[in-house]
Amino acid sequence: MPFHKESFQLLIRVMRRRGWIELPARGTSMYPFIQKGDICRFIVTKEESIKKGDILLFRTSSGNLVAHRFCRMVTRNQQLHYLCKGDTNLKHDEAISLDQMIGKLTRIERNRRIIHATDLFAYVWGRTILTFPMIALLLRFYLNRKESLQA
Template sequence: MNKSTFEDEIQRTGRLIYTNVGDSMMPLIRQGKDLVIIEKAVGRLKKYDVPLYKRDSGQYVLHRILKVREDGYVICGDNRWQKEYGITDRNIIGVLTGIVRDGKTISVNDKKYRIYVHLWCDFFPVRAFILHAKNFLKRRLKK
């Protein structure tokens, strides 16, 4: 059996559908439960887009754009508080266009999705504080 990369699949079919691994995009994407639909990115991405990108280390990541800069993007997972810098168009493989949850496809153009995105991202400082505090408490309780 031939093993293809995410890049190969998007190049071949224009689309990639897979089950996400990790919790960095919770509560939007549930690990092992939801399917993500990634399509080839056309042109420059925008704030709130969710690119699938490949870090220089070779790791694939699916996180949200919080800010578009001339030289790249500021990106962060929905379940993270630390922003990532230095991601450029050369790292981008594709962009999230939908999520399949419990057999129903949710488009990134869906009104409920757009409301979630604005609430989740526009209040980033509050979300970051809560996530950071939660993580701090979790580490403290382990000791």
């Protein structure tokens, strides 16, 4: 989702004041864990509280607002960066710096039901998708097929 610099700054101010922000999900990159129309709550987070498998909200260098799963740290230009990936994406995103990061997912609201990022299902799904990257390929195939049948 393209996000203008002014909107980004407003989002940061709201998060700092409230400590959290809720945003509607778009796209299929985190399917089935996050689905279109889900309301995702993100909290302000500190670098030391981020762990592998967390879903991070960040702004890409092209200005898009993205929520993807944190996979690992990488070094770019002698600085540590975060490498994230959508669960159904076949490649990692561009590495992001700490100043691009906005927050960390704490919960998803779907059809009046709350799914916490700390729930057993969320933990198991996160570990599974990180351990078996072939699942992303299968999910992407399924989503592409589903979209072609609906067209």
